[in-house]
Amino acid sequence: MSVTDEVDAHEFGGDPDGFERLWTPHRLAYVKSDKPAGESRGCPLCRKAEEDDRAALVVHRGEHCYVVLNLYPYNPGHLMVCPYRHVAMYTEITDAERDEMSVLTQRSMTLLERSSGPQGFNIGMNQGRVGGAGISAHLHQHIVPRWEGDANFLPIIGRTKALPELLDDTWQRLSAAFREDR
Template identity: 55%
Template sequence: MTEGDDRLERLWLPYRMAYVRGEKNDVPGCPFCRIADGGAQSELVVARGETCFVVLNLYPYNPGHLMVVPNRHVADYVDLTDDETVEVARMTQRALRTVREVSQPAAFNVGLNLGKVAGGSVAEHLHQHVVPRWPGDANFMTVVGQTKTLPQLLEDTRDLLAAAWSDAN
């Protein structure tokens, strides 16, 4: 069989190769620490607080998939300070309000994956996921084609959420 004879459609996503290879980036170190310091991918930050920030997931499950991340490099929830714990909770609430205002999802998944075995892709730096959900968001493309379709560029999603952030008390 020659290339193309398998009748499969190809969706080229070359930017994902670093993720597939398990590379963090071409810049060494923790990606969340780089973002906290204003480095690579900090343009995806929606809002910053005193002890944490809210950033779009570079590899979202759905449009508007946010993460609430402490500035400090800490892996376990029980190691957060009281101030960090409160701000992560408040920023998560605000993220829910903001995504509801902008995108009107039907539901959310909110949670932490603590450790690699639990599914933490960056297990050494705690981050809480806020994933908006809609009926049918796991449609045939995802289930059969193992392809996630995202109808909006990350930069456009970030701009919409950042603009609405201040209105979501």
């Protein structure tokens, strides 16, 4: 535990818990722009749906959902499947949105397997702020490709995530894979 964590815990009436903290101030723009369901103007995922594909990192557009690279990826090829409609919870999507989200998740996994050979995947949705959603007002499903050793000492000890590919290079590779897989 760092000295600042211990001081902060005592200052705010708590006991040190032994956990280090990973501060990610670069994500504050997303957190602050998050609006309650129904207010889509400030939503970064709604904006991405309206922007140029390359600028927004959108690799594929379907009828009800689109596939976009995560701006802050855990691994190269970290994708998100998002409905166009500004809706917060999985229970609020239509059958068509649910079905297309599922199909695009499966298709994304297949194309990632072909293009970069991951050895596994993490697939999931964080629902609501307390459920861990960084953008809680707009539903999105994460697809994170995984490789043996991708969670090595560097992020744990060095507090650095090594990504071997630029986002634009990943966008070019995956958007081409979606175009070729019609």
